[in-house]
Amino acid sequence: VSGGARAMVAAAFGLSLDSPEVEPLRQEFLDRYQEHCAVLSRPYDGIPELLAAIEKAGLIWGVVTNKPVRFAEPIMQRLGYAERSRVLVCPDHVTRSKPDPEPLLLACSQLGIDPSRVLFIGDDLRDIESGRDAGTKTAAVRYGYIHPE
Template sequence: MALQAILFDMDGTLLDTAPDFIAVVQAMRAARQLAPVAEARVREVISGGARAMVLSAFEIDPSDPQFEVLRLEFLERYQSHCAVFSHIYDGMPELLSAIEQTPLIWGVVTNKPLRYAEPIMAQLGLTERCAVLICPDHVAHSKPDPEPLTLACRRLGLNPANVLFVGDDLRDIQSGNAAGTQTCAVTFGYIHPDDNPHQWGADRVIEHPLQLRELLGGHWAIGDSQ
């Protein structure tokens, strides 16, 4: 099936946003005279959001009254620190440039709230290049529900079958499959040690962004779907 667009998950796929999450966690621990936590501990639960990162970083039970205090502090600190150290993954600039030299367009479908996603995209100079940005603010149900991807395809005026969704979490692939898009899992994102992207049911699995560029020139046809 010919491709007309490629949609990316944000955290762990298009962008390495972990450095800002880690900085926030370490600042919160330092404010409480706690030693820094291992960075890998934060990275492997990023896909679970603020809740998962707070639970892991502070080893606190979610029923503890302090949990919600910590979660809200995390979100407040991240609001002012979400676009400081985050950066585009190695190889992704070349991939985006390659996409932009074809008839394809690209966009982002993320479970990251708009108030964080927009400033990060702007800081990295990606806003004007991105054809669509879908966040939880735009839908009633986030990934793994198909609604975010269905909305993205509708806004682009494209048949989901002509769209490829790339993500680093099982929920990304579940969302894409349910929406009827083609899917590609990456292994360079925030993968929990117990997860295996090869078992998520994606059409392709890649270890580096440039592998997708190679696939676009071979296994996936690019052009009009008619």
């Protein structure tokens, strides 16, 4: 479910997004998710091989996510990516999240790389918009939150 925890909880309980019941359920969901977020997390098929090929080519990579750092860091650790990734940018690090280009521009700045030399790969339209507006090259994967239309 795209749209974050609020949309996920509303959909799961058949509530409208503006229902007063959504916020307490969202908070309970996030608290439970924090306890277990890394337990069943797995990379999409082909990602470990892709990252190995990127590293073998002497290139660097990083992660720009709309997932808060309290979830992103344990997942990165669990997958063995925390030590390999050169940058991790979460909403906690910026004032505006994707689709705004700010998170990508921060990652590029931290890496000392001009955005025009970056390929940003995403699984959501927000990723593609963020990459385009930051001046990176973009690519969309066919899984995640990308819809055929």
